Amino acid sequence: MKNKAGHQINQGESFSKQIAKGTLVSATLEVGGQVMSKLVKYPAVVFGMGVVAGYFVYKYRKEIISSTNKAVDAGKDFVLQQKENLEDIVAEAAEE
Numbered sequence: 001m002k003n004k005a006g007h008q009i010n011q012g013e014s015f016s017k018q019i020a021k022g023t024l025v026s027a028t029l030e031v032g033g034q035v036m037s038k039l040v041k042y043p044a045v046v047f048g049m050g051v052v053a054g055y056f057v058y059k060y061r062k063e064i065i066s067s068t069n070k071a072v073d074a075g076k077d078f079v080l081q082q083k084e085n086l087e088d089i090v091a092e093a094a095e096e
Helices: 011-039 043-059 061-095
Strands: none
Touching (some): 011 043, 043 061
């Protein structure tokens, strides 16, 4: 099956990958929630995790900022592409 742009679509493979990702995320969140609920009972551990997280954010701040900027740029490109696609659809509908 091909979409309007002529790209090949394999829905079965895509759907199975999405199911696998969803299952993995669900399991990770469940286990992570259980671990965090036990760790929250100890304020020193929570404070230590905050210190460690702050250290790594400070250490890798330049990489975080650059990857965030790349994500923002990719988001802007995506929005512009969708706007162009919508304009094409509207133009096609106006022709008919």
